[in-house]
Structures are given as C-alpha cells and as structure tokens.
Amino acid sequence: xxxxxxxxxxxxxxxxxxxxxxFYDLCMFHLEQALRLLLKYILAKKVGYxxxxxxxxxxxxxxxxxxxxxxxxxxxxxxxxxxxxxAYIGARYxxxxxxxxxxxxxxxxxxxxxxxxxxx
Numbered sequence: 001x002x003x004x005x006x007x008x009x010x011x012x013x014x015x016x017x018x019x020x021x022x023f024y025d026l027c028m029f030h031l032e033q034a035l036r037l038l039l040k041y042i043l044a045k046k047v048g049y050x051x052x053x054x055x056x057x058x059x060x061x062x063x064x065x066x067x068x069x070x071x072x073x074x075x076x077x078x079x080x081x082x083x084x085x086x087a088y089i090g091a092r093y094x095x096x097x098x099x100x101x102x103x104x105x106x107x108x109x110x111x112x113x114x115x116x117x118x119x120x
C-alpha cells in the first residue's frame with residue numbers, strides 16, 4: 001500500500017521537473033497520476049480497498065465519508081480535476097496543449113491535496 005503513496009510523490013516530483021523543462025502536457029499527466037494514486041492510497045488506508053477506476057471524480061465521491069475535507073476541496077476545484085482527467089486521456093490517445101499557467105495552477109492544486117492529507 002505504501003508503494004501507492006511513494007509512487008504518487010514520484011509523479012508529483014516528475015510534474016515539477018516537467019514545468020522546469022516546459023513539458024506542460026506531461027506535467028498535467030503526471031499530476032493526474034499523482035492525484036489518482038494519492039486518492040487510491042487514502043481509500044486503501046482508510047477503508048481497505050479502492051475502485052479500479054481512472055476517474056478522479058469517482059474517487060472523490062468515494063472519499064466523501066472518510067476524507068470529507070479532501071472531497072470538498074476537489075469539489076470546489078472541479079474545473080482543475082476535469083482538466084487533469086482530460087490530460088490523462090490526452091496522454092494516452094490525443095495530446096492536448098497546455099500553457100505554463102495551467103500547469104502551475106494544477107501543480108499548486110495537487111500539492112494542496114497532498115498537504116491536506118499529510119496535515120491530518
């Protein structure tokens with residue numbers, strides 16, 4: 001289970017490196033992976049399992065009972081969550097172009113989710 005959390009942190013680090021290299025599309029993909037693995041880790045830790053889904057919004061719903069603070073934060077930032085889901089699809093099938101500002105905003109968002117979890 002700890003592997004999920006370790007891997008999530010590695011994806012977050014990759015996203016930071018991607019911004020420095022101006023690889024904004026890869027940054028968004030790595031942020032989606034970091035967030036998804038973090039959410040799955042939280043669910044595994046709190047309830048013992050997680051859905052085999054690629055949807056951040058589905059995972060957000062599952063978190064409502066066990067991590068309402070994180071679920072609410074994801075709800076308030078639904079636009080960014082949807083953009084990260086889009087980046088995942090784009091990385092696999094049809095790449096999207098992102099601007100630096102979008103990547104930086106998404107990075108701050110994902111870091112805040114990590115902070116919310118680690119602050120518990």
